Amino acid sequence: MDYKEPDFYIKGVLEGKRRIIAKAITLVESSLPGHRALASKVIDGIISHSGNSVRLGITGVPGVGKSTFIENLGLDLADEGHKVAVLAVDPSSKRSGGSILGDKTRMEKLAAHENAFIRPSPSGATLGGVASKTREIMLICEAAGYDVVLVETVGVGQSEISVATMVDFFLVLMIAGAGDELQGIKKGVLEVADAIAINKADGDNAERAEKARHEFALAMHFLSPVSPSWNPPVLKCSSVIEKGTMKVWETVLEHRKKMKQTGEFDEKRRSQALEWMWTLVYEGLKLRFNENRRIAEKIPEITAKVEREVISPTAAAGELLSCF
Numbered sequence: 001m002d003y004k005e006p007d008f009y010i011k012g013v014l015e016g017k018r019r020i021i022a023k024a025i026t027l028v029e030s031s032l033p034g035h036r037a038l039a040s041k042v043i044d045g046i047i048s049h050s051g052n053s054v055r056l057g058i059t060g061v062p063g064v065g066k067s068t069f070i071e072n073l074g075l076d077l078a079d080e081g082h083k084v085a086v087l088a089v090d091p092s093s094k095r096s097g098g099s100i101l102g103d104k105t106r107m108e109k110l111a112a113h114e115n116a117f118i119r120p121s122p123s124g125a126t127l128g129g130v131a132s133k134t135r136e137i138m139l140i141c142e143a144a145g146y147d148v149v150l151v152e153t154v155g156v157g158q159s160e161i162s163v164a165t166m167v168d169f170f171l172v173l174m175i176a177g178a179g180d181e182l183q184g185i186k187k188g189v190l191e192v193a194d195a196i197a198i199n200k201a202d203g204d205n206a207e208r209a210e211k212a213r214h215e216f217a218l219a220m221h222f223l224s225p226v227s228p229s230w231n232p233p234v235l236k237c238s239s240v241i242e243k244g245t246m247k248v249w250e251t252v253l254e255h256r257k258k259m260k261q262t263g264e265f266d267e268k269r270r271s272q273a274l275e276w277m278w279t280l281v282y283e284g285l286k287l288r289f290n291e292n293r294r295i296a297e298k299i300p301e302i303t304a305k306v307e308r309e310v311i312s313p314t315a316a317a318g319e320l321l322s323c324f
Contacts, residue, residue, distance in 0.1 A: 006038060010045035016144045018117065025119055028136045043136055046143035051269070053085075053142045056252055057163040059153045059189065060173030065199050065239050066152050067106040069173060073245040074107070077148055078115035085141035086110070086118040087134055088152040117146060135166050135276050164192040165275050168265065169252045172196045176205060176212035191223050193232050194255055197248050201236035209236050229262045230255055294323045 003009075009027065012020025028039045060066050067088070074084045086107070110116045119137060138149050153163050164170040172193040190196070196216050201209030217234040225231050233251060238244035259265035289295060302319055305311045311319075 006041035006045055009042045013046055013140055013144050014049060021117065021140060021144050024140050025137050028133045028140065043139060047139055050139040050142035053147045053149045054252060054256060055138065055149050055167040057151045057153065057167035057170045058173060059163060061175065064173045064175045066173060068239040069199055069245055070150055070152055071107040071110045072239040073249060074110045074116055074150065075113065076243060076246055077249065078113045082115065082148050083146040084116045084148045084150065085146035086116065086150045086152065087137055088118060088120045117141065138166065161188055161192050165272055169194045169255055171248065173199050174212065174216065175200055176208040190220065192226055194226065194230065195232050195235060195248070195251050197235045197237045199237055199239060202238040202241055227259070227264055229258055229264060289324055292324060295320055298323060
């Protein structure tokens, strides 16, 4: 079968062939026009086989141990027979455009498990620490039979909220004993959290973790929950002891059950699909704007005028848009 035909990828993904899954993801991530057209056909071909996984987004302050948490949880789930896909987004360098892509080395045991698939992706210029193609990659993994998709994000901040628009459950990891925990995270992230977990709640840190849990539980009382049916709990977990993260997983399943009972689960999935559509519309408009020859010819002249303060940035933007 020809690798330039969509059926090559669709068949391989549906059969769960890891090499073709990786090739399909690479195709989706490509910015080449020919690849974009082919990737679109592949996504159309597998989308009816997707949507059956538990989508869990994980964010947290630097040093909180996201990768260790994911490996601990992922190994437990994989050992239980779940097929676990980890979409780990690495920060791209603004200077070179490159990224470290080191998650496979940080999750050696999970990467070697037959029921796990780890795909590091550079975040590129996308806000929120989420690769621009994370949603499509998620669909590919689901169509390939992965029933748990874990999305690890770059860091934490106001723009990080974008991950909450593509997952069923948004987990914020925190750590005790690292200064003022409440100042280490933006309020906006807490407002969309489905749960907070104080990680590294073990050994000498157990007492500090309980204190941090209590502080966050108080803080969450002042925020309006995302759902009227769910009050985000503040949990404790440990990524270095056996089954140390399973309490979080039990909370994810409890949330999923409750959301399905109220109908909020399906409603959320529908609204996320529409938001994804509009995001792609805006991205497509930006891409076409940048590829427009008339605009490209005018940019040097107009940017020079802005730099010399001959015209205002507002007028310059209007002039460029009028060429579109």
